[in-house]
Amino acid sequence: MSRIGKLPINIPAGVTITHKDDIVTVKGPKGELSQYVNPAIKLNVEDGTLTLEENTEMMTDNVKQRHAFHGLYRSLVNNMVVGVSEGYKKTLQLVGVGYRVSNQGNVLEFALGYSHAIVFVVPDEVKVETKSERNQDPLIMLESCDKQLLGQVCAKIRSFRKPEPYKGKGIRFQGEVVRRKSGKSASAK
Numbered sequence: 001m002s003r004i005g006k007l008p009i010n011i012p013a014g015v016t017i018t019h020k021d022d023i024v025t026v027k028g029p030k031g032e033l034s035q036y037v038n039p040a041i042k043l044n045v046e047d048g049t050l051t052l053e054e055n056t057e058m059m060t061d062n063v064k065q066r067h068a069f070h071g072l073y074r075s076l077v078n079n080m081v082v083g084v085s086e087g088y089k090k091t092l093q094l095v096g097v098g099y100r101v102s103n104q105g106n107v108l109e110f111a112l113g114y115s116h117a118i119v120f121v122v123p124d125e126v127k128v129e130t131k132s133e134r135n136q137d138p139l140i141m142l143e144s145c146d147k148q149l150l151g152q153v154c155a156k157i158r159s160f161r162k163p164e165p166y167k168g169k170g171i172r173f174q175g176e177v178v179r180r181k182s183g184k185s186a187s188a189k
Contacts, residue, residue: 005070009050009078012085017050017077019043024077028084031125031145035080037073040066050077083145090154092140096169099161101138103130108140112161112171120160126153139174
């Protein structure tokens with residue numbers, strides 16, 4: 001039995017969970033999310049808590065796989081509950097001379113030292129905001145109820161100019177530490 005899967009999920013006020021045809025739908029003040037749950041896992045909602053159990057009635061040859069599903073689906077449903085009640089936020093930072101970002105609605109336009117500007121359309125489920133202050137690195141604030149989608153969008157934006165180890169220039173998460181390398185050392189002759 002999975003240690004993660006055994007943990008109960010507290011359901012905050014204003015959040016409703018429905019389970020029909022192996023699809024779990026979670027509705028809350030920040031939005032609505034749906035997720036497929038394998039039939040090897042049963043969901044029980046009692047007294048404001050949700051517990052997931054392995055469905056022992058289903059005879060599957062691979063018990064190890066069922067244990068893995070137990071922890072996986074517990075984590076996915078918990079992320080959905082937290083997302084629709086509190087939401088998720090990530091902040092990206094552009095480090096480099098001349099690196100800029102601006103947005104019109106959900107369209108981001110980057111100047112990252114290439115010969116052309118990069119235009120990126122953020123999905124409607126993700127709210128985006130940019131902040132550029134004098135003598136500070138430009139910031140991109142992203143917010144969504146879907147943790148997976150938010151992570152994918154951040155990874156895509158970061159891939160436009162990953163932080164490089166010599167000068168530290170690039171797009172990084174705020175607070176991320178980039179390991180630096182020393183450059184060429186002087187040769188001794």
